[in-house]
Amino acid sequence: MYENGEKHYIARYTTLVMVWVSLIGLTWLTVKISGIGFGTFSIIAPFLIASIKAFLVVDYFMHPLFRKEG
Amino acid sequence: MSYGIEHTAHKDYTGAKIGMWLFLFTEFFLFFGPVLLYTIYRFRYHAAFTASSHELDLAIGSINTAILLTSSLTMAVSISALQRDRTKLSLWMLAATFVLGVVFLINKYFEWTEKFSHGMYPGGEALAGGPPGQGVFYGLYFFLTGLHGLHVLAGITAIGVLAFMVLKKKVSAADHVRLENAGLYWHLVDVVWIYLFPIFYLVR
Numbered sequence: 001m002y003e004n005g006e007k008h009y010i011a012r013y014t015t016l017v018m019v020w021v022s023l024i025g026l027t028w029l030t031v032k033i034s035g036i037g038f039g040t041f042s043i044i045a046p047f048l049i050a051s052i053k054a055f056l057v058v059d060y061f062m063h064p065l066f067r068k069e070g
Numbered sequence: 071m072s073y074g075i076e077h078t079a080h081k082d083y084t085g086a087k088i089g090m091w092l093f094l095f096t097e098f099f100l101f102f103g104p105v106l107l108y109t110i111y112r113f114r115y116h117a118a119f120t121a122s123s124h125e126l127d128l129a130i131g132s133i134n135t136a137i138l139l140t141s142s143l144t145m146a147v148s149i150s151a152l153q154r155d156r157t158k159l160s161l162w163m164l165a166a167t168f169v170l171g172v173v174f175l176i177n178k179y180f181e182w183t184e185k186f187s188h189g190m191y192p193g194g195e196a197l198a199g200g201p202p203g204q205g206v207f208y209g210l211y212f213f214l215t216g217l218h219g220l221h222v223l224a225g226i227t228a229i230g231v232l233a234f235m236v237l238k239k240k241v242s243a244a245d246h247v248r249l250e251n252a253g254l255y256w257h258l259v260d261v262v263w264i265y266l267f268p269i270f271y272l273v274r
Contacts, residue, residue: 016146027267054264061260064091
């Protein structure tokens, strides 16, 4: 056991699966819109989508120390 | 008269997690440097980068992205399961993560060897004869995906070791921080790939 008998956050399976569905959906979207060629946005869009995906992985899967629940 | 000294195992959960996060920050900067180079050269060799990106196999890149994302899910489920004392589920999920990591590397192997067979590797004849931007693109491609591949290899090694520790009850619901830290590393490898994917495959 850890000191102070700290309570550790335990992720819910359903939350994890929902995050995964979003990640796959965003991947599908970013591949779908690649090469359409709508100017500057076609350069920004993939990195915008990548950042949303990275946020989801960090926030829900890695669960930073400062996050207490959810 | 004898004195007994009692040793109680010292476990610092928060300290262990902070240590891992600090390490992950150094990993971030390791990848950040070459990505910065990529950004600069992308402006200089805009056309060559776009043309080179078209030569990469978007299907394999997309499948590998899905594979790593799924492996991140199985890793997260494995940790959650171990915390709930469901050791068997945790081990199965670790096995799935391991296999997905291996499949990712196998795909990468085929992707690389296909390029090699066409003389496309740093110093290869096809790149030497092409425009300078193409050589830079492939130089960065092989360096960054190679560095990432080494991280995947390190990750699956860690997962293998952790699975053994869970099996031997050295890592358990009561003491799970090592599995959590291996998970953090694996998720970082996933995040790096999330950015490498658009960088090389989607800028067309």
